[in-house]
Amino acid sequence: MLYGARLAALRDSVTRYLKGAVDLPDIQAGLNSPAYLVNGMKSNAAAVRAAACGVEVLSIDRFVLRRRDIQGVLVGFAAFTDAEIRKAVIALAQAFEK
Secondary structure, eight states, rough: OHHHHHHHHHHHHHHHHHHTEEEEEOOOOOSSSEEEEOOOOOHHHHHHHHHHOOOOEEEEEGSSOOOOOOOEEEEOTTTSSSHHHHHHHHHHHHHHHO
C-alpha cells in the first residue's frame, strides 16, 4: 500500500505540473518509473537540468540498447513522502521549462 500511494502521488504531481512535458507509462510495479519526455528534450539534457534544480534522475539512455529514439529519465519515488515527491516534480517542471 505504501509504495502504491507514493506512485499515486507521483502520477498526480506529474499530471498537475508536468503535463505536456512528461508521460508516465501505466506500470503498477517497481520502486522507480520511467518518465518519457514528450517536450522534445533529450534524455541527457533533462538529467542535467534536473540535477541543476536539485533533483537526481537517471537518463534513460543508460538503459536503452537499441531504441535511441526513446527520450526520458528514470525517477525514483519509493523512498520519498508525498510532499517530497510533489516538491521534486515542481522542481522538474521548472527545470524542463528552461
